[in-house]
Amino acid sequence: MFRGPTLAVLLSFGLLAPASADFQDGIVAFERRDYATAYREFLPLARQGNAPAQYYVGAMYWTGHVVARDRAEALGWFRQAANQGHGIAQVMLGYAYQNGEGVPLDYAEALKWYRRAAEQGEPSGQTAIAGMYFFGLGVPQDSAEAAKWFRLAAGQGDPRAQHWLGEMYASGDGVSQDSVQAYMWYSLSARHGAGYSAPFRDKIAKRMTPGEIAQAQELVQAWKPKTR
Numbered sequence: 001m002f003r004g005p006t007l008a009v010l011l012s013f014g015l016l017a018p019a020s021a022d023f024q025d026g027i028v029a030f031e032r033r034d035y036a037t038a039y040r041e042f043l044p045l046a047r048q049g050n051a052p053a054q055y056y057v058g059a060m061y062w063t064g065h066v067v068a069r070d071r072a073e074a075l076g077w078f079r080q081a082a083n084q085g086h087g088i089a090q091v092m093l094g095y096a097y098q099n100g101e102g103v104p105l106d107y108a109e110a111l112k113w114y115r116r117a118a119e120q121g122e123p124s125g126q127t128a129i130a131g132m133y134f135f136g137l138g139v140p141q142d143s144a145e146a147a148k149w150f151r152l153a154a155g156q157g158d159p160r161a162q163h164w165l166g167e168m169y170a171s172g173d174g175v176s177q178d179s180v181q182a183y184m185w186y187s188l189s190a191r192h193g194a195g196y197s198a199p200f201r202d203k204i205a206k207r208m209t210p211g212e213i214a215q216a217q218e219l220v221q222a223w224k225p226k227t228r
Contacts, residue, residue: 022044039065051086054077054086058075059074071096087124090113098132108138110138123152123153123161124153126158130146130161143174147174154188165185166182166200179204183204188220
């Protein structure tokens with residue numbers, strides 16, 4: 001659940017951006033994997049204090065595209081963006097503190113940054129807080145509290161949160177056991193790109209009646225994401 005973010009994830013996170021021509025040129029370059037051009041477009045904006053550009057420059061140092069991979073440099077840019085309220089930069093700082101990547105491991109500091117992102121409605125921050133409560137990382141283990149945060153993120157379409165909410169309904173951990181709800185959340189997680197959820201959905205279907213499966217499928221079809 002807390003694996004390091006991939007480049008694809010970092011890129012999808014960064015699209016919270018102003019519409020300046022230079023920034024859009026950077027986005028276009030990034031999408032076609034022309035990282036040298038993207039870096040050249042983003043860096044001057046980042047130096048001028050543009051938070052989304054700072055985030056992207058940090059992401060490039062984090063992954064080592066075009067520039068040498070450098071956790072300290074990445075976190076410096078993430079911190080500048082995070083201090084301006086950039087939600088995903090805040091999540092990345094939280095991730096770094098939670099895992100001791102480029103900074104000393106510090107669960108309290110991780111939770112602080114996750115909360116700042118979550119309070120803005122950022123689903124990845126909500127999912128991260130849920131994970132800390134689920135596993136008892138720096139806080140007392142509390143499955144009910146975890147379910148609350150997973151539900152907030154799942155409602156916005158976060159596939160990881162949807163998967164874990166499915167897990168909790170399947171086992172009755174932190175919520176009342178409910179196979180229909182488990183099937184629904186696994187299905188939504190798979191639909192939103194988490195292919196690993198499909199086998200879990202298929203497994204729980206084996207203990208459900210045809211009527212329950214039909215009910216769950218109706219819920220999947222009717223589901224709509226909530227806005228922040």
